[in-house]
Amino acid sequence: MSIVIKRLYVKPGPAKFGPCCNCGSEENVWTVTMIARRGSEPGWGCTGCGLEGAGALAALCDACAFDEPLKVWVGPAMYGERKPISELSADEFNHKPDCPYRDSTMLGRFGPFPVLTDRSKGLPS
Numbered sequence: 001m002s003i004v005i006k007r008l009y010v011k012p013g014p015a016k017f018g019p020c021c022n023c024g025s026e027e028n029v030w031t032v033t034m035i036a037r038r039g040s041e042p043g044w045g046c047t048g049c050g051l052e053g054a055g056a057l058a059a060l061c062d063a064c065a066f067d068e069p070l071k072v073w074v075g076p077a078m079y080g081e082r083k084p085i086s087e088l089s090a091d092e093f094n095h096k097p098d099c100p101y102r103d104s105t106m107l108g109r110f111g112p113f114p115v116l117t118d119r120s121k122g123l124p125s
C-alpha cells in the first residue's frame with residue numbers, strides 16, 4: 001500500500017526542489033508528494049489537526065511523477081540532501097479522519113495546485 005497521501009503538481013513552482021527523489025534528475029522536478037511518515041523539518045503539517053510541520057516530503061520529476069518515492073528530502077529540498085524512506089519510522093503521520101483540510105491542495109501559503117491521481121490521466125498540461 002502506498003504511503004503517498006497526495007501528489008501535487010506545482011508547475012510553475014514556488015521554489016526549486018533540487019534532484020528527483022527517485023532518479024536524481026534535476027530536470028522537470030514538479031511533483032511534490034506528501035508522505036504519511038515523519039520526516040525532517042520543515043515538512044508538511046496541518047493546522048486542521050494540529051500536526052506540526054514534520055511530515056515527510058518527496059520531489060519527483062515528470063518521468064517518476066506517478067512512482068512510489070524511494071527517498072524523502074532532508075532540510076530545504078533545493079540543497080539536495082535525501083534520505084531513503086526505509087530509514088524513516090514506520091509510524092503513520094497523517095491527517096485525522098475528520099480533518100477539514102484533508103483535501104487541501106495548498107502547499108503552505110502556495111497553491112492551489114493540481115493533484116495527480118493516476119498514470120492513465122497523465123500530467124496536467
Ligand SMILES: [Zn+2]
Pocket residue numbers: 020021022023024025060061062063064
Ligand atoms: Zn525522476
Ligand SMILES: [Zn+2]
Pocket residue numbers: 046047048049050095096099100101102
Ligand atoms: Zn489535517
